[in-house]
Amino acid sequence: xxxxxxxxxxxxxxxxxxxxGGIASGKSSVARLLAGPRGRVIDADRLVDxxxxxxxxxxELAREFGAGVLDSDGGADRRALAxxxxxxxxxxxxxxxxIHPAVRERIAExxxxxxxxxxxxxxxxxxxxxxxxxxxxxxARCDRLVxxxxxxxxxxxxxxxxxxxxxxxxxxxxxxxLPLEAKRRRAHAVVSNFAGSLELAREVARVERELGLPPLxx
Numbered sequence: 001x002x003x004x005x006x007x008x009x010x011x012x013x014x015x016x017x018x019x020x021g022g023i024a025s026g027k028s029s030v031a032r033l034l035a036g037p038r039g040r041v042i043d044a045d046r047l048v049d050x051x052x053x054x055x056x057x058x059x060e061l062a063r064e065f066g067a068g069v070l071d072s073d074g075g076a077d078r079r080a081l082a083x084x085x086x087x088x089x090x091x092x093x094x095x096x097x098x099i100h101p102a103v104r105e106r107i108a109e110x111x112x113x114x115x116x117x118x119x120x121x122x123x124x125x126x127x128x129x130x131x132x133x134x135x136x137x138x139x140a141r142c143d144r145l146v147x148x149x150x151x152x153x154x155x156x157x158x159x160x161x162x163x164x165x166x167x168x169x170x171x172x173x174x175x176x177x178l179p180l181e182a183k184r185r186r187a188h189a190v191v192s193n194f195a196g197s198l199e200l201a202r203e204v205a206r207v208e209r210e211l212g213l214p215p216l217x218x
Contacts, residue, residue: 002058004018018129019123021149025148035121039216040114066086081095130178130183131178146190147186157169190207
């Protein structure tokens with residue numbers, strides 16, 4: 001009797017969760033909690049930093065915008081660049097046309113790596129996930145969307161402390177984005193970030209149960 005051969009089982013795809021919310025609402029903290037020790041957070045800000053450190057990209061920036069967007073070490077000064085493009089749609093369009101493809105490619109690589117590693121979850125910590133979906137198409141990859149709710153005064157305090165932003169800057173930037181209520185409506189669940197790290201962990205655990213996400217083994 002010849003031995004039977006079993007067909008290879010299909011690889012189980014990780015659950016992909018996208019995190020939505022306002023500026024400085026705690027999205028990165030929620031992403032880390034959702035991923036847990038065995039999941040993977042895809043941090044778009046980190047991938048953008050990688051792109052900005054590319055000598056080729058820095059040279060393109062200098063050619064397009066001049067030396068004023070370079071820091072003292074000759075790298076990209078992201079704060080100066082953000083100030084420059086924020087009020088100029090043409091400059092912003094040029095920057096997005098150059099940065100989005102590089103970041104999109106890296107996100108695809110990280111999603112593929114998570115699948116190869118059998119990560120149970122992948123959490124997308126991608127600013128403007130909904131607004132930039134036409135450029136990266138990530139929303140369709142998400143099994144669930146989670147909105148992080150936080151008071152404006154708390155978000156302004158975090159932005160001032162962690163980013164050095166002036167009062168009113170959060171509101172000014174969010175005026176150019178999709179309204180928070182529209183983001184909340186797109187979400188499958190809402191995490192309230194009102195009361196510190198312990199309560200935030202409880203909120204994330206509640207949302208995991210609400211969404212029917214399987215518990216993560218240690």
